[in-house]
Amino acid sequence: GAGVSQSPSNKVTEKGKDVELRCDPISGHTALYWYRQSLGQGLEFLIYFQGNSAPDKSGLPSDRFSAERTGGSVSTLTIQRTQQEDSAVYLCASSPGIAFRDEQFFGPGTRLTVL
Amino acid sequence: AQSVSQHNHHVILSEAASLELGCNYSYGGTVNLFWYVQYPGQHLQLLLKYFSGDPLVKGIKGFEAEFIKSKFSFNLRKPSVQWSDTAEYFCAVNGDTGRRALTFGSGTRLQVQP
Numbered sequence: 631g632a633g634v635s636q637s638p639s640n641k642v643t644e645k646g647k648d649v650e651l652r653c654d655p656i657s658g659h660t661a662l663y664w665y666r667q668s669l670g671q672g673l674e675f676l677i678y679f680q681g682n683s684a685p686d687k688s689g690l691p692s693d694r695f696s697a698e699r700t701g702g703s704v705s706t707l708t709i710q711r712t713q714q715e716d717s718a719v720y721l722c723a724s725s726p727g728i729a730f731r732d733e734q735f736f737g738p739g740t741r742l743t744v745l
Numbered sequence: 746a747q748s749v750s751q752h753n754h755h756v757i758l759s760e761a762a763s764l765e766l767g768c769n770y771s772y773g774g775t776v777n778l779f780w781y782v783q784y785p786g787q788h789l790q791l792l793l794k795y796f797s798g799d800p801l802v803k804g805i806k807g808f809e810a811e812f813i814k815s816k817f818s819f820n821l822r823k824p825s826v827q828w829s830d831t832a833e834y835f836c837a838v839n840g841d842t843g844r845r846a847l848t849f850g851s852g853t854r855l856q857v858q859p
């Protein structure tokens with residue numbers, strides 16, 4: 631079946647502009663995660679959605695970052711007033727349910743470059 | 746706070762060599778441990794995971810990992826690597842309570858030379 635999809639695959643923007651990144655999780659998956667991967671570093675957790683519960687925003691690095699998930703499916707990560715240090719690959723993952731042990735299925739990522 | 750250390754940043758092996766990638770974690774409770782792999786141009790995908798039972802777990806493509814609780818380690822092994830194993834390998838952990846998101850190590854880039 632279809633995996634996690636993300637768009638755009640690449641985004642180049644100028645410092646100070648806002649960007650929106652989109653994630654379509656696997657159908658039926660209730661959990662959705664955003665991570666980012668900066669050059670030479672591991673994946674850094676940003677935000678987690680589970681069903682209709684309040685999201686876990688503990689990983690968001692600043693108030694310029696926000697995310698929403700509409701209808702328990704598609705999610706959008708918004709970065710306002712982008713900075714050069716925001717340049718990274720932003721990865722979305724989904725998992726079937728609430729179990730901590732569930733495999734997370736990752737999308738291809740959006741490579742964000744802030745000039 | 747959870748943390749994961751992968752001490753080998755870049756490993757170069759010849760085909761048929763044995764592989765062991767180190768992973769050490771810090772966590773104060775029951776852990777779930779994962780190894781993910783990212784082949785060139787592909788998504789991250791799960792190699793194997795451990796949450797309970799036999800501490801030696803087997804995953805896809807001949808990989809295995811051993812959970813040693815006393816050493817806080819979850820090292821990845823393969824007896825004989827192939828050129829197609831060239832990839833980046835990430836160790837990750839979460840617990841059975843608290844934050845569900847994974848904490849990842851910085852990754853190990855494996856290059857297998859034919």
